[in-house]
Amino acid sequence: MTSAQELQAHARTSFEQGDLGSARADYEHLLALQPESAEVLNDLGTVCFAMGLQDASVSYYARALQVDGGNAEAMANLKMACQARGLPWQGVLDELQGTGAPTAPGSLVCPCCRGRFTTFAPAGGKRKLPNRKCPQCGSLERHRALWLFMAARTDLLTAELRVLHFAPMPALRDSLAAMPNLHYITADLDPRKADVAMDINDILFRDGAFDAVLCIHVLEHVDDDRRAMREIYRVLKPGGWAIVHSPVDASRYETLEDPAVTSPEERERLFGQSDHVRAYGRDFYDRLAAAGFEVTVDDYLRQLGPAMAERHRLRNETVFAICRKRQPTTLGNARGPRRRGGCSS
Numbered sequence: 001m002t003s004a005q006e007l008q009a010h011a012r013t014s015f016e017q018g019d020l021g022s023a024r025a026d027y028e029h030l031l032a033l034q035p036e037s038a039e040v041l042n043d044l045g046t047v048c049f050a051m052g053l054q055d056a057s058v059s060y061y062a063r064a065l066q067v068d069g070g071n072a073e074a075m076a077n078l079k080m081a082c083q084a085r086g087l088p089w090q091g092v093l094d095e096l097q098g099t100g101a102p103t104a105p106g107s108l109v110c111p112c113c114r115g116r117f118t119t120f121a122p123a124g125g126k127r128k129l130p131n132r133k134c135p136q137c138g139s140l141e142r143h144r145a146l147w148l149f150m151a152a153r154t155d156l157l158t159a160e161l162r163v164l165h166f167a168p169m170p171a172l173r174d175s176l177a178a179m180p181n182l183h184y185i186t187a188d189l190d191p192r193k194a195d196v197a198m199d200i201n202d203i204l205f206r207d208g209a210f211d212a213v214l215c216i217h218v219l220e221h222v223d224d225d226r227r228a229m230r231e232i233y234r235v236l237k238p239g240g241w242a243i244v245h246s247p248v249d250a251s252r253y254e255t256l257e258d259p260a261v262t263s264p265e266e267r268e269r270l271f272g273q274s275d276h277v278r279a280y281g282r283d284f285y286d287r288l289a290a291a292g293f294e295v296t297v298d299d300y301l302r303q304l305g306p307a308m309a310e311r312h313r314l315r316n317e318t319v320f321a322i323c324r325k326r327q328p329t330t331l332g333n334a335r336g337p338r339r340r341g342g343c344s345s
Contacts, residue, residue, distance in 0.1 A: 162211050169216070239326075
């Protein structure tokens with residue numbers, strides 16, 4: 001696993017040696033890990049300026065000042081970059097300080113595609129809710145929340161990993177598929193939507209084939225979810241991890257399910273959606289533990305604070321869990337979930 005400190009050191013060495021492309025790639029990886037770091041944004045602006053990309057450098061310096069308005073180095077760099085670009089730097093500064101329009105292209109940030117917007121598009125079911133969907137990559141709240149969680153709590157963005165992703169959402173799929181450190185494989189029942197047509201209850205890969213598995217909003221659609229959990233466990237390497245996430249009603253302990261309920265109308269009434277076959281309660285995590293996983297429930301989003309949550313258009317109710325396959329020396333009876341502030345990988 002490559003740490004943020006190692007990435008930063010490599011980026012600075014590459015910059016000093018004149019390898020600007022490598023330095024920029026390292027800083028962009030760092031920015032995915034630390035999207036609110038004024039230092040990283042300032043350094044990335046400097047790399048772009050050295051590459052002759054003045055527009056990009058102005059944008060990064062401006063974002064650094066949005067994070068830390070008192071950053072003197074970013075302030076001086078912004079002035080220099082604006083002058084090189086022929087922009088009125090005082091006007092750009094006024095916008096940052098709130099006396100002008102929001103800095104282009106906007107104050108909302110999608111971490112999946114790194115786009116910046118003044119507003120998001122409407123999203124939802126029959127009643128469209130405003131300001132919910134990224135207009136560039138189509139990410140919804142859960143996709144943006146998951147990306148931030150993966151960047152903060154796993155090594156998905158930095159380590160060389162073999163990853164299996166079920167029912168991939170385009171907003172995540174396209175970004176993950178472009179990452180050079182990943183051997184990224186997608187799977188879905190519909191062959192038009194993924195690399196491999198496959199039933200999650202009968203995964204076609206050998207035991208221990210993957211370092212990581214992503215299974216987001218899938219199991220509430222699957223008749224035999226316990227078998228699917230065991231299959232995910234089987235194809236993970238010892239020490240590997242999965243993010244297995246489904247809607248959970250925190251007000252109930254026991255999952256509501258009834259195989260006799262088959263009509264879309266009744267499923268929507270009981271389970272919240274016409275193609276759901278259950279409504280999970282808090283025992284969702286016990287089911288994962290029963291499949292063999294060591295489960296750590298993480299309320300990472302609550303640590304972001306209201307400003308960052310608003311910047312990415314998130315609520316803080318979403319809870320993710322890291323499901324880790326035990327090493328052979330620690331195999332034993334499955335334990336229930338633990339709850340803590342974090343679970344570093």
